[in-house]
Amino acid sequence: MSSLLLLFFLLCTTTSPSSSSPSTNKNEAETPKTFIIKVQYDAKPSIFPTHKHWYESSLSSASATLLHTYDTVFHGFSAKLTPSEALRLKTLPHVLAVFSEQVRHLHTTRSPQFLGLKSSSDSAGLLLKESDFGSDLVIGVIDTGVWPERQSFNDRDLGPVPRKWKGQCVTTNDFPATSCNRKLIGARFFSQGYESTNGKMNETTEFRSPRDSDGHGTHTASIAAGSAVSDGVDVVSLSVGGVVVPYFLDAIAIAAFGASDHGVFVSASAGNGGPGGLTVTNVAPWVTTVGAGTIDRDFPADVHLGNGKIIPGVSVYSGPGLKKDQMYSLVYAGSESGDGYSASLCLEGSLDPAFVRGKIVVCDRGINSRPAKGEVVKKAGGVGMILANGVFDGEGLVADCHVLPATSVGAASGDEIRKYIMSAEKSKSPATATIVFKGTRVNVRPAPVVASFSARGPNPETPEILKPDVIAPGLNILAAWPDKVGPSGIPTDKRKTEFNILSGTSMACPHVSGLAALLKAAHPDWSPAAIRSALMTTAYTVDNRGETMIDESTGNTSTALDFGAGHVHPQKAMNPGLIYDLTSYDYVNFLCNSNYTVNNIQVITRRKADCSGATRAGHVGNLNYPSLSAVFQQYGKHKMSTHFIRTVTNVGDPNSAYKVTIRPPSGMTVTVQPEKLVFRRVGQKLNFLVRVEATAVKLSPGSSSMKSGKIVWSDGKHNVTSPIVVTMQQPL
Ligand SMILES: *[C@@H]1O[C@H](CO)[C@@H](O)[C@H](O)[C@H]1NC(C)=O
Ligand SMILES: *[C@@H]1O[C@H](CO)[C@@H](O)[C@H](O)[C@H]1NC(C)=O
Ligand SMILES: *[C@@H]1O[C@H](CO)[C@@H](O)[C@H](O)[C@H]1NC(C)=O
Ligand SMILES: *[C@@H]1O[C@H](CO)[C@@H](O)[C@H](O)[C@H]1NC(C)=O
Numbered sequence: 001m002s003s004l005l006l007l008f009f010l011l012c013t014t015t016s017p018s019s020s021s022p023s024t025n026k027n028e029a030e031t032p033k034t035f036i037i038k039v040q041y042d043a044k045p046s047i048f049p050t051h052k053h054w055y056e057s058s059l060s061s062a063s064a065t066l067l068h069t070y071d072t073v074f075h076g077f078s079a080k081l082t083p084s085e086a087l088r089l090k091t092l093p094h095v096l097a098v099f100s101e102q103v104r105h106l107h108t109t110r111s112p113q114f115l116g117l118k119s120s121s122d123s124a125g126l127l128l129k130e131s132d133f134g135s136d137l138v139i140g141v142i143d144t145g146v147w148p149e150r151q152s153f154n155d156r157d158l159g160p161v162p163r164k165w166k167g168q169c170v171t172t173n174d175f176p177a178t179s180c181n182r183k184l185i186g187a188r189f190f191s192q193g194y195e196s197t198n199g200k201m202n203e204t205t206e207f208r209s210p211r212d213s214d215g216h217g218t219h220t221a222s223i224a225a226g227s228a229v230s231d232g233v234d235v236v237s238l239s240v241g242g243v244v245v246p247y248f249l250d251a252i253a254i255a256a257f258g259a260s261d262h263g264v265f266v267s268a269s270a271g272n273g274g275p276g277g278l279t280v281t282n283v284a285p286w287v288t289t290v291g292a293g294t295i296d297r298d299f300p301a302d303v304h305l306g307n308g309k310i311i312p313g314v315s316v317y318s319g320p321g322l323k324k325d326q327m328y329s330l331v332y333a334g335s336e337s338g339d340g341y342s343a344s345l346c347l348e349g350s351l352d353p354a355f356v357r358g359k360i361v362v363c364d365r366g367i368n369s370r371p372a373k374g375e376v377v378k379k380a381g382g383v384g385m386i387l388a389n390g391v392f393d394g395e396g397l398v399a400d401c402h403v404l405p406a407t408s409v410g411a412a413s414g415d416e417i418r419k420y421i422m423s424a425e426k427s428k429s430p431a432t433a434t435i436v437f438k439g440t441r442v443n444v445r446p447a448p449v450v451a452s453f454s455a456r457g458p459n460p461e462t463p464e465i466l467k468p469d470v471i472a473p474g475l476n477i478l479a480a481w482p483d484k485v486g487p488s489g490i491p492t493d494k495r496k497t498e499f500n501i502l503s504g505t506s507m508a509c510p511h512v513s514g515l516a517a518l519l520k521a522a523h524p525d526w527s528p529a530a531i532r533s534a535l536m537t538t539a540y541t542v543d544n545r546g547e548t549m550i551d552e553s554t555g556n557t558s559t560a561l562d563f564g565a566g567h568v569h570p571q572k573a574m575n576p577g578l579i580y581d582l583t584s585y586d587y588v589n590f591l592c593n594s595n596y597t598v599n600n601i602q603v604i605t606r607r608k609a610d611c612s613g614a615t616r617a618g619h620v621g622n623l624n625y626p627s628l629s630a631v632f633q634q635y636g637k638h639k640m641s642t643h644f645i646r647t648v649t650n651v652g653d654p655n656s657a658y659k660v661t662i663r664p665p666s667g668m669t670v671t672v673q674p675e676k677l678v679f680r681r682v683g684q685k686l687n688f689l690v691r692v693e694a695t696a697v698k699l700s701p702g703s704s705s706m707k708s709g710k711i712v713w714s715d716g717k718h719n720v721t722s723p724i725v726v727t728m729q730q731p732l
Pocket of ligand 3: 620
């Protein structure tokens with residue numbers, strides 16, 4: 001058996017938008033920046049021996065420098081150009097598109113912990129059992145880098161590297177050739193683009209090699225293909241994202257199309273912009289977009305107040321605790337005189353040691369990192385910290401590895417604690433508290449819960465395609481961690497740990513990549529769309545209490561805009577019964593129906609687009625997607641209706657009969673024709689039509705309302721479920 005992992009790393013991702021320092025230069029408009037230029041590959045005049053020669057020749061000015069040529073998922077190059085040079089390039093006939101490079105942000109909220117455990121996470125364990133497949137599989141992870149000596153990348157018992165692998169293991173002094181092996185078969189780092197725009201990397205904090213100085217890359221790579229996790233496939237996992245722009249301007253969407261066109265499954269994190277609506281990123285329909293859910297394990301650390309109240313909190317602090325049975329003076333950092341705002345957030349240098357020494361300090365969440373606040377409290381002489389969510393954080397709690405005894409509490413609990421402190425001050429009996437750490441708790445109910453930070457729909461680019469597609473475990477996930485970074489992620493933290501806990505949709509995304517790898521191994525002939533379909537139609541929406549999953553930020557019931565089709569179910573996805581398949585041709589029709597120009601479509605597909613076939617498909621909602629999303633504009637219309645055409649392929653028993661069950665969104669009518677699908681062979685495709693009728697609802701101008709339902713095809717052995725989401729919009 002061979003089990004392989006291909007790692008493509010993007011070291012240019014940064015966690016802070018402030019990394020490109022604002023320039024006061026008058027010529028700022030003409031400051032060279034990194035641009036990515038897509039070209040029509042076959043237009044190269046024969047006088048140029050290579051594409052690189054040709055690309056260099058199109059850069060006329062001496063100040064323009066070619067950085068990198070691309071010839072796999074798309075053709076073109078990156079170069080450092082002034083904006084006017086970039087404009088000139090755009091006018092060249094063989095140049096399809098020019099876009100400026102964006103600094104991509106990691107989709108992680110850091111919440112590390114020192115545990116020293118040797119096991120892998122529960123949810124990863126679930127996948128391991130399914131890994132009884134032997135083929136040459138490769139997972140690509142685009143992230144910050146990797147720490148190769150970790151046990152998760154041990155290549156014991158693995159076969160040779162597959163011959164199809166043509167990647168590189170880039171070696172440097174701190175990343176020797178021995179770093180690559182039969183599991184970590186390749187690693188590269190791409191820093192030229194970043195360095196040419198933002199200056200040389202700081203080698204104190206970053207390695208100029210594929211070595212991971214941030215921790216994020218090691219973590220996500222080990223989730224996708226860590227030790228025992230077996231067999232990756234041709235799967236790409238993107239745990240980075242940017243702002244949502246039209247697909248032809250989105251370098252990640254374009255690269256992902258190229259990958260998907262070659263049969264490579266691309267999963268991408270939805271982003272950590274939740275809990276607000278319209279925050280989901282990486283929304284292209286050829287990408288599988290993954291949000292984050294909690295797992296049934298947490299780390300309770302309760303606050304006991306002097307008035308007898310017990311407030312629930314979470315923490316993975318595991319150092320020396322507070323004295324048993326002792327109550328400590330409790331203060332709110334923001335009630336200090338002086339700059340109350342920065343003190344309330346426990347920003348660097350904002351706390352007066354005379355005010356906090358020997359006390360437990362309440363700090364508000366925001367601006368600086370959660371562990372950094374603990375560092376500030378500790379430096380000022382505080383003995384403990386209670387980290388209170390702001391109103392925008394809601395009740396979602398992330399367990400952190402703090403440098404002093406500390407716990408996180410929800411927004412309502414924060415209010416209650418501050419109120420207690422104020423009333424105690426008035427009654428002249430000072431407030432007191434302690435924190436009681438209870439270790440790890442499993443079988444937590446309810447679980448899963450949609451994580452507060454998980455980015456939500458509607459899809460800002462194409463509301464007719466429901467995004468995120470699915471959720472997967474993304475909160476407090478245990479995986480490998482590099483030595484260079486202490487578990488809290490703050491520079492003064494010198495602790496070393498082999499495993500650590502992180503949260504974020506970039507932790508959820510590699511779970512899905514690993515799962516997709518196993519599905520591909522079990523079903524080598526499945527397309528990326530078929531794999532996504534299996535994940536979506538078998539996903540579940542109820543928690544371990546049997547009720548609809550709740551939203552961590554509100555405690556209220558969550559919806560398809562939060563979890564898409566639901567939480568992935570690894571075993572059921574192996575045998576979905578029916579799949580909704582898609583080819584590149586369908587995506588071209590989708591782009592035609594999105595009213596993109598032929599030129600814009602060519603930027604994405606690298607082919608001359610033919611939109612003549614698309615007119616029959618009618619509208620973007622007719623993309624053969626496993627979920628259904630309708631958007632109605634209520635222009636004084638009383639009744640509105642739309643239809644979806646779908647095609648399902650039988651991948652279950654040769655002879656099977658499926659009947660439909662419809663759960664319409666409340667107040668709407670949904671019909672399906674035909675109501676029964678009878679298959680005679682595997683691979684057979686049958687069509688059906690879904691009609692949705694809605695009556696206008698009362699809405700204030702500019703507002704909208706969303707209702708959801710589902711249709712389920714069932715043969716008694718398989719339930720093939722598609723969510724239906726209907727959005728009513730009242731124009732302004
Ligand atoms: C690099 O980072 C270290 C640690 O943050 C800092 O002390 C040093 O000044 C930085 N060097 C440069 C050239 O920015
Ligand atoms: C949660 O549900 C309650 C009851 O339906 C509702 O009043 C409240 O506004 C909801 N909260 C949020 C944040 O949506
Ligand atoms: C594309 O243009 C047609 C005709 O103007 C319009 O009906 C349709 O709604 C447009 N589609 C999108 C996705 O904008
Ligand atoms: C399909 O769904 C129905 C209704 O929820 C349930 O009773 C049945 O057990 C499910 N069947 C399978 C095979 O999951």
